[in-house]
Amino acid sequence: xxLALLLHMTITFTPASRAPMHSPSQVxxxxxxxxxxxxxxxxxxxKEMSILERKKAIKxxxxxxxxxxxxxxxxxxxxxxxxxxxxxxxxxxxEHLLDQESERGKMASTFQLAILNKKLRxxxxxxxxxxxxxVKKLAPRMVLASSVAKRLVKNRxxxxxxxxxxxxxxxxxxxxxxxxxxxxxxxxxxxVMRCLANASDxxxxxxxxx
Amino acid sequence: xELGKCAEARSADCGEKAEEIGAEHFQLGEEIRTLVSxxxxxxxxxxxxxxxxxxxxxxxxxxxxxEETPRAAELPPVFPACKLSVFLGAGNSPETGSIPxxxxxxxxxxxxxxxxxxxxxxxxxxxxxxLTKRKEREKKVVKGPAKKSKTAAACEADREKLPYVHxxxxxxxxxxxxxxxxxxxxxxxxxxxxxxxxxxxxxxxxQRQVEFLSMRLxxxxxxxxxxLDSLLAAENGSLLDSxxxxxxxxxxxxxxxxxxxxxxxxxxxxxTVWGREEGNPNFITPENSLLSYNSxxxxxxxxxxQLKMEL
Numbered sequence: 225x226x227l228a229l230l231l232h233m234t235i236t237f238t239p240a241s242r243a244p245m246h247s248p249s250q251v252x253x254x255x256x257x258x259x260x261x262x263x264x265x266x267x268x269x270x271k272e273m274s275i276l277e278r279k280k281a282i283k284x285x286x287x288x289x290x291x292x293x294x295x296x297x298x299x300x301x302x303x304x305x306x307x308x309x310x311x312x313x314x315x316x317x318x319e320h321l322l323d324q325e326s327e328r329g330k331m332a333s334t335f336q337l338a339i340l341n342k343k344l345r346x347x348x349x350x351x352x353x354x355x356x357x358x359v360k361k362l363a364p365r366m367v368l369a370s371s372v373a374k375r376l377v378k379n380r381x382x383x384x385x386x387x388x389x390x391x392x393x394x395x396x397x398x399x400x401x402x403x404x405x406x407x408x409x410x411x412x413x414x415x416v417m418r419c420l421a422n423a424s425d426x427x428x429x430x431x432x433x434x
Numbered sequence: 435x436e437l438g439k440c441a442e443a444r445s446a447d448c449g450e451k452a453e454e455i456g457a458e459h460f461q462l463g464e465e466i467r468t469l470v471s472x473x474x475x476x477x478x479x480x481x482x483x484x485x486x487x488x489x490x491x492x493x494x495x496x497x498x499x500x501e502e503t504p505r506a507a508e509l510p511p512v513f514p515a516c517k518l519s520v521f522l523g524a525g526n527s528p529e530t531g532s533i534p535x536x537x538x539x540x541x542x543x544x545x546x547x548x549x550x551x552x553x554x555x556x557x558x559x560x561x562x563x564x565l566t567k568r569k570e571r572e573k574k575v576v577k578g579p580a581k582k583s584k585t586a587a588a589c590e591a592d593r594e595k596l597p598y599v600h601x602x603x604x605x606x607x608x609x610x611x612x613x614x615x616x617x618x619x620x621x622x623x624x625x626x627x628x629x630x631x632x633x634x635x636x637x638x639x640x641q642r643q644v645e646f647l648s649m650r651l652x653x654x655x656x657x658x659x660x661x662l663d664s665l666l667a668a669e670n671g672s673l674l675d676s677x678x679x680x681x682x683x684x685x686x687x688x689x690x691x692x693x694x695x696x697x698x699x700x701x702x703x704x705x706t707v708w709g710r711e712e713g714n715p716n717f718i719t720p721e722n723s724l725l726s727y728n729s730x731x732x733x734x735x736x737x738x739x740q741l742k743m744e745l
């Protein structure tokens with residue numbers, strides 16, 4: 225049973241779930257379509273791949289598909305596509321996909337990539353200079369509850385920024401919105417992939433036992 | 435009022451400005467210059483404010499009061515941005531003399547609030563002290579200040595800028611509430627840090643699930659070959675919002691074998707699908723020869739009521 229068949233099956237059989245933007249099944253169908261296209265492009269270059277390569281291809285296609293369903297409306301999707309197209313192997317794949325979709329998305333992704341690179345570079349410079357210049361004065365100071373809480377929040381914000389693609393270049397305000405979007409898309413992705421995996425398992429079991 | 439207008443005009447830029455501030459952080463004097471060049475709006479009072487303490491800010495910057503960690507340079511920009519915006523509209527008289535910062539630092543008594551240093555600062559203020567604290571505060575924003583000074587100075591300015599700051603905080607709080615509703619189990623948690631913890635855990639778990647599922651899918655299928663043309667042809671006519679959730683349920687099954695007999699029971703599948711989707715015959719035809727789903731022989735608990743209805 226090929227993966228694409230399962231994908232196609234799940235197109236019609238996606239269970240309804242919550243998605244704030246469009247109808248849930250519509251989002252899932254879009255994602256599946258994109259994923260299908262991505263996988264098709266993945267499979268053309270070589271026919272036999274190791275399991276790890278397959279896994280990477282699957283994940284990459286899923287990520288790119290997920291990001292392209294947003295149609296460049298959210299920052300993280302652009303960042304994800306930009307990151308994906310940075311690697312040499314994936315570049316033509318991603319570009320091919322985006323060419324099919326929209327030129328605007330592609331341009332946005334390259335633009336975003338440039339911005340991200342610039343900001344990340346500058347931040348790295350700052351970090352290095354700060355660690356060199358700054359003399360840490362560990363003067364004992366009364367620890368205020370608010371300062372402790374602020375530090376906790378700040379730490380967690382940093383972690384969240386590292387999790388969400390493209391999060392480093394966002395302020396906290398838009399980070400929250402991007403996180404919302406990202407969580408929803410991740411859920412769609414997980415639901416669809418889980419459906420597919422279960423369907424494939426089911427069919428395999430039936431094939432064995434039937 | 436000009437103060438409010440200036441503040442609001444820069445509200446959208448605070449985030450980017452804080453970024454720029456962080457970006458130029460490596461030289462303290464340059465930071466002030468960046469601040470001067472950054473604000474797009476007129477802010478004559480702001481620039482005056484900045485130009486004046488340029489020399490004194492450098493002096494104050496090197497004061498031993500500052501003990502913040504380097505990471506503080508990358509404060510979540512909303513916090514310093516809020517406080518920075520507080521200063522923007524402060525068109526005050528130029529500073530006359532340097533006022534000891536320590537005194538102001540120790541005077542503050544900020545209540546526990548992780549969003550803003552609260553008001554109700556009983557300190558009496560005159561214009562000079564205000565100005566000094568603001569300049570000292572602003573450069574601390576730039577540099578990553580000690581928290582006490584932040585709270586002391588920000589308390590002062592907050593009282594003036596309270597509505598604007600509150601509006602921004604309310605927006606952030608509204609979004610945090612949305613996040614809380616989205617992430618399961620977050621509704622009962624109070625406190626931004628714990629909610630952020632839960633959100634981080636949720637995102638990490640979702641990402642791990644994606645990895646795991648992709649590995650699982652890679653294991654199931656020998657290769658990713660796609661018979662696309664027929665599928666896509668059928669796809670257009672068969673995209674219906676099916677509630678046929680029985681075949682796909684989020685339960686874990688043991689990994690099946692690879693040998694799927696494709697010729698097995700295409701008829702059964704055909705009948706099954708036909709029974710379900712009377713209005714979409716297009717879907718059926720390309721699938722018959724390819725699928726080997728034996729629904730009649732199914733005794734698995736996975737199948738839902740819909741499937742059993744057809745059998």
